[in-house]
Amino acid sequence: METEVTTEHDDSNARLTEQVVASFASTPDARLRTLMQSLVRHLHAFVRETEPTEAEWMSAIRFLTETGKMCDDVVRQEFILLSDTLGVSMLVDAINHRFATGSTDTTVFGPFYIKGMPERAYGENMAFTPGSPVVVRGQVRSTDGTPIANAVLDVWQTAENGMYSGQDIEQPHGNLRGRYRTDAEGRYAITTILPVSYPIPTDGPVGKMLDATGRHPWRPAHLHFMIDAPGHRTLVTHLFDKDDKYLESDAVFGVKPSLMVSYRERPADDELARRFNLRGPYREANYDFVLDRS
Template sequence: MEIKHTDAEAAITEQVVARLADTPDARLKVLMQALVRHLHAYVREVEPTEEEWFAAIRFLTETGKMCDGLVRQEFILLSDTLGVSMLVDAINHRQASGATETTVFGPFYIPGMPERGCGENMAETPGTPALVHGYVRATDGTPVAGAVLDIWQTAENGMYSGQDPGQPAGNLRGRYRTDAEGYYAIRTIVPVSYPVPADGPVGRMLQATGRHPWRPAHLHFMVDAPGHRKLVTHLFNQGDPYLQSDVVFGVKPSLQVAYEARPATDALASRFGIDGPFREARYDFVLASR
């Protein structure tokens, strides 16, 4: 049976949109009027009870209370788990430039992490030793010297430094720079799969909708260089069991790397001071022109 919405219901939307007509900032006017139209359309479609609407308000209130402004950002987590972050990312990177694909920023970045030399070890907690290296190039293939690679990942317990008080400050985080040939090298540990924080409202939402909270193993990268667009992306472990069901929808096939076993006698071990067997992953980043 089709539900007939009353003229009074439609009039409410029209009144609010009209009230925003004099918004001085033209872009803000577009954003606010569209928000009202779509939010009102959602309410008309699902027809929430008053109890359901107050439950939604409580959910958003609790989400805000879980944000601490630095490490725990429950609203980013909510955006990620609803696929909104990846949709915004896709809209803002439509151009087919040949550059490395982007993915979600995530809620655990901390600025001002240590500056590290080429091949310096950023792992201060145990794990399977790994070397991640390659080149940063422009879309025309020329090397990008002096590019800054800001990197962060979880420890083997699935938590980030800053999130986990048991980890040293700056553990598994660092800022590396490419050399004159565009080369970079990072000593770290092999990333592991981990669940996003599920002790708050987002976790309850995932449970209520029958979803798991797991992310496939990955390294976060933010790559920046003068004259180029800043790149925010991940490198995912090939073969991870959660590649097809990432809770934040961030996986792309082009961003997967293999961690190949290497012996302690490998030339890379000698070059970078690795004193035992390790895993090697290679990946070349391509930056779009600004």
Template sequence: MSMHGNEAEQALTEQVVARFANTSDARLRTLMQSLVRHLHAFVSEVELTEAEWFAAIRFLTETGQMCDGVVRQEFILLSDTLGVSMLVDAINHRYATGATDTTVFGPFYIEGMPERVYGENMAFTPGVPAIVHGRVLTTEGAPVANALLDVWQTAENGMYSGQDTEQPHGNLRGRYRTDAEGRYAIRTIVPVCYPIPTDGPVGRMLEATGRHPWRPAHLHFMITAPGHSTLVTHLFNRHDPYLDSDAVFGVKPSLQVDYCERAAGDANAQQFGFEGGFREACYDFVLERA
């Protein structure tokens, strides 16, 4: 006697799940079997048409084709805009430790950017001059010496170096180390809000669903130090208009800073080489012990 409708669909799902039963890696077995169940449940719930299934295949194919292996990572962008990146972040940082909040890594990180000295300017394109400084500390409040802060941000045109071939190599990117007292200082320009790339499948998805592509202004950090967990986070401009509607859901209240106006005669002007007015932002990062 043949099965019909839902009964046949459920039998197919269980048959596929069973094919993974002999997976020797227990975690991989859990991931694959759960993926099949949830994916099949989605297809059944929305009663996916063949045309929609093919459109999804084409969408994923084009997403992969947009990735260049260096700067553009469309799959991270897709994960970000669907809130998956921040959900993974939340799951992996469920318990308060006293460390600085994490947020999304983003798709535009480049390894091996120049090492820069305390207070060195990493901005080779115009913008509002700024100094971002503070300390890196343990959860007990002790300074973390020689911590490495890998930093990156967009230029005023809303694009990152590497993404924008007109920008000099290493523009608005750099690796800074803390001194013996855990202090760091980064001379840069005030970050600006910008749209994520919309020239690929993720951009078409946002347009089709009536969503805007804008991210609030921010400075990226990846901070590492021996004996401590790696911290991936942002510092957001506190008064940015897109804080409440970030296209990738990455904003957390604890990661917002003010870029305060400072005059040419300010105490920091001479130390960091500012000839006119500039902005100053201060923030202390706290690392969790590994």
């Protein structure tokens, strides 16, 4: 008798799933129809597998509600943070860049990009807060090796306190952010400060999730890049400090070996220091970016 009741219950659940799936059958946009029907099937399968209590499901709804409340139009995007910490952002990235092309590896966009940051000259210093000075330079090329002139490198990073301008109201506008352009030979140069490892924000639902599951919130030190050039696909990537202790346990799973750089010590008052008006010892990193043609 119990087996019969269980079977009837399972059949009823299956019918419910198919009924909901069928409700989207007339969706005009074929791609939206596919996405919604697949979402229903997978979400229902998750519920059948885990059998949440009504209280647990209400907790999940509250979690998503609080996640939305933490988002704004300028700096904070808690849903991106959630996507990042669940590895979904990197999975979407991998699916959309799964064909080997010889271009630079991509990684997560992150939740702290701000549009319209200052245009900066070749080698200009974008740091208005203290830190260890560094110069990052290299070349931007197409996959066939051709240098790309006038490519735009939109760059951003945290200050030494582990926070981004905009996120941290104490930092000057545009601190550690800027839009650089390559010269006629595709070369770029950025003066800034050494990036530091930092914890992602833990004052919202994502932080509570990490705490409840025993995960740390730390990201390895990195610079963000979004690179645009006519006739090429936009590249979104990071450069990671190869000596950072969090490379193997990045909270958002964004590290790729090809994106690691060394910050080599340089002496004070050498030719490069004089060129970019650096006083005292500093460090230098070199990296060449390769863009796919669109």
